[in-house]
Amino acid sequence: MNSQPPDPPPAEPVRRTGGRSARVCAAVHRAVTELIAEGGADQLSIPAVATRAGVNPTSVYRRWGDLNGLLADVTATRLAPEDPPPDTGSLRTDLLQWAERTRAAITTPEVQALLRHAVGQSATCPGPTPRMAAREQQLATILTRAAERGEPSPTLGQGLDHLLAPLYFRVILNLGPIEPADARRLVDDLLRHHTGTCNSTA
Incomplete structure (x- = not known):
């Protein structure tokens, strides 16, 4: 008979809030608003936003899907009271x-x-x-x-x-x-x- 105490349950994974994901989101949102103020929404592109934000375009596509999805997120964020x-x-x-x-x-x-x-x-x-x-x-x-x-x-x-x-x-x-x-x-x-x-x- 094994008298050793049972192994403790595995620890819950630590969920980080903020961090790199939040910094990327903030940088992308800031890039969108800057570029729109300079040239309007018609001049925007994912590569231009990514370059201004200092991130890989793949990261922008992965998170927002396309330019319309990104603009919708930025608009909702900026206009939310x-x-x-x-x-x-x-x-x-x-x-x-x-x-x-x-x-x-x-x-x-x-x-x-x-x-x-x-x-x-x-x-x-x-x-x-x-x-x-x-x-x-x-x-x-x-x-x-x-x-x-x-x-x-x-x-x-x-x-x-x-x-x-x-x-x-x-x-x-x-x-x-x-x-x-x-x-x-x-x-x-x-x-x-x-x-x-x-x-x-x-």
Whole structure:
């Protein structure tokens, strides 16, 4: 009879987070945004991105498949809201802060180029994109909170049509710069026409 204790179970493999994979991803994303800002999405290629990022093109193909897959990932990452929706206790203040964050996020040269490319790809990718879905969810949260506080609130559809869509529309069609005052005006127009309330002194 063997009195030796049983061998311990094999150790679980150590899963590394970050590391080289994260560095490669960050370098590739940075290369895409730099190249797009310089020449637009139409001038991009996997070899050009790989050269700028200092990685092997094979690594880019293996991770993202093709240029469209890479651009979709970069766009979703760059446009994903980094902060939770504002919760100041006032619908107008929440909308003002949210609209300004959105305006600032989508008016950089690289994001404008990414958005225009995404529109060109939308015919083969029906339905809401993750980047728009995230903004829509934030707006829905703001409006729901206001309604729960008893504030007169527009519907989500009204918010999309009269606030979010105009911001994106002007960027995508290159209709000129969008200033902070433009975002404030859109918020006040939304509240004035769909709730009958607007305090433009803030």
